[in-house]
Each structure stands twice: as C-alpha cells, then as structure tokens.
Amino acid sequence: MNAVTSREVIHNFSAVAARVAAGEELTVTRYGKPVLKLVQLTDTALSKTDRAALVSKALSFRMTAPYGKAFERSDAYEE
16 A cells, blocks of 8 residues: 655645556555545546537536526536
C-alpha cells in the first residue's frame, strides 16, 4: 500500500497526479488514518447515440431559458 499524507497531496499535487496517471494506486491519510484512495480512471467511451442524447439535453437547457423562474439544481436531473 502506497500511502501519502493529505499535506503531501496538497503541496505536491502535480507529482501525486503524475504517479496516479502512471497507474500507481495511492491511499491518502489524514492524521495517520486512510481517508481516500486515488486511482487512475478507466476510459469510458460514449456511443454516438448516448453522446447525441447528452448534447441535446444540454442544449435544451440552453434553449429554454426559464425567464422569471430561478434555476433549481433538481431541474438538471431526470426524475
């Protein structure tokens, strides 16, 4: 288990990110206790239909400006 302190992550983020990008799994500790695990993300490719659906959903928010209505976070999520 490769452990780094939260202080090391804060002060050397670029170096820590490079280590994780190279495939190393790091455990971040705070006061000696593990609090999170940093791992490299897997590549998630969207199909053309999924991508088109996301783009159209994003554009629908832009096209329908709710004048007079305050934006609520729940508006961005499907029921």
